[in-house]
Amino acid sequence: MNIKPTLIKQLVNYGPKDYRLVSAPLPEPKANELLVKVGACGICASDFHCYHGAPMFWGNETFPPYVKTPVVSGHEFYGTVHAAGPNALEHFGVALGDRVIAEQIVPCDKCRFCRNGQYWMCEKHDIYGFQKDDADGGMTEYMLFKPTSRVHKIPQSLSLEECALIEPFSCSVHAVNRGDIQFNDVVVLAGAGTLGLGMIQAIKLKTPKKLIVIDTMPHRLALASKLGADEVMNPLEEDVIAKVKAMTDGYGCDVYIEATGNPAAVNQGLQMIRKLGRFVEFSVFSRETSVDWSIIGDRKELDIRGAHLSPGCYETVIDLFSRKLMTAENIVTHQFPLDRWEQAFATFGTAEAIKVLLVPHAQ
Structure with missing residues (x-):
């Protein structure tokens, strides 16, 4: 569907210690894509290491860089279906207004691992928040869920903190x-x-x-x-x-x-x-x-x-939260708006912090 362009905020990774909060047009979903209003996005240790220039993300003399910049950061996100491209609602089995989460990986669905059902080990291996164009992440106000995303619905009974912990707890x-x-x-x-x-x-x-x-x-x-x-x-x-x-x-x-x-x-x-x-x-x-x-x-x-990512575990964690067999209590220690992302990243590295969230929209 056509959406009138609107500027949104995005935290974009341009390189080690070169993250910038920028304004960008509201993405327009294409066929089998969902436009999701982000509810929250957690900062992961991998985000922290990437920001500080760890070789596993930026490469060294033995292997090439994994990150493709510029890219919107963040893979621990959830949100609400705001709009949908052609056939997307049927493709994912969701409706406008549903709370949803996509798994971290955007599998190619073509390589030997994807064909064998081992999508979490996809050879192309695009992870939201690390590859430009194909996998812009959730440290933004709105993001796109891609056609090959593994998308799950979240019941309204879960709190913001529980929703934000679905990704890490699935791991x-x-x-x-x-x-x-x-x-x-x-x-x-x-x-x-x-x-x-x-x-x-x-x-x-x-x-x-x-x-x-x-x-x-x-x-x-x-x-x-x-x-x-x-x-x-x-x-x-x-x-x-x-x-x-x-x-x-x-x-x-x-x-x-x-x-x-x-x-x-x-x-x-x-x-x-x-x-x-x-x-x-x-x-x-x-x-x-x-x-x-x-x-x-x-x-x-x-x-x-x-142990890599969380195959088959998102629905398990959503169910465990729903049945009160898992808790988020005292685990989310800090929440910041996108404008204070620098303080959020600095807080992540402190002793008192456990899970630090960026919350793009006022709750």
């Missing part, structure tokens, strides 16, 4: 699923940030024998305990490897999930996990991590599992 659920947690498992989760706090809630629903959470920030450990951790530990204050082994008759934990992005937590996990254990690596790292690979193979024969 949390996928990581926990990768751990294949059993009833008798002792599970160690390293990292109690937003994703870790979602993982705690998902792990508790798996009912393992014991859940141990490790973090260096006391207030995050306190929240981890409130959300269901059986034990919390601070590696700056105690020998967490020795303590976990003492709690497991010297063997070590059955499952270790790394969600800190700190290289020290990887080596910590390799020392802490038992032989034949399951190690789930979730984090986005700002620098390379070195480990003794003989631990993985010769000494322990570990099952190392990566």
